[in-house]
């Protein structure tokens with residue numbers, strides 16, 4: 001895991017809603033891009049119903065299609081700040097439903113792009129069911145993309161590494177999210193804030209997730225030997241617990 005961020009990786013970041021990729025992993029995305037890796041963002045929904053609070057306070061109330069259009073523009077502007085590409089599958093949020101046809105669509109995305117790393121929500125992010133549904137589909141796809149029996153008209157591809165990012169802000173203790181991998185995002189922090197500020201439909205993300213980045217940096221300093229780290233993002237690789245992992249790892253500046 002000490003070569004977690006390096007050149008030549010093909011990374012896909014899955015998000016249930018418009019801004020989740022950016023608030024949880026925006027700094028790390030930029031670190032991958034600056035290291036010479038490619039990052040593609042796949043949003044399952046625009047977060048049109050449950051994560052567009054400023055738009056739902058607008059008078060007159062925009063239509064769902066208008067909200068989606070605004071969120072689409074925010075997603076592409078934020079992705080551009082981070083040097084990533086982005087798409088939205090428009091599966092509809094709150095509740096997000098991913099049936100077997102839609103899961104096969106996710107398998108196809110992996111088979112077309114052949115990523116070696118997927119970032120997604122914490123598998124136990126139970127206080128927002130859409131997040132759990134998204135991650136269930138991502139793990140499903142990562143464990144079926146290499147099996148020829150799962151048909152989609154495309155050739156099977158190797159199973160990518162899966163790494164979970166943060167829960168909804170403030171819910172980590174309830175969702176039992178205890179990071180075992182920290183990434184120093186100090187040099188990417190301003191750009192992450194700039195990317196978050198593209199999401200006008202969700203005001204205050206940069207400020208609130210900035211508090212979390214400082215807190216994760218304290219943990220990184222104390223547990224992962226990342227002295228001098230001021231802003232960090234925390235992650236849990238899918239296999240660390242199964243492998244009897246003994247302590248947090250840090251990926252410094």
Ligand SMILES: [Zn+2]
Nearest residue numbers: 016017020051
């Ligand atoms: Zn979300």
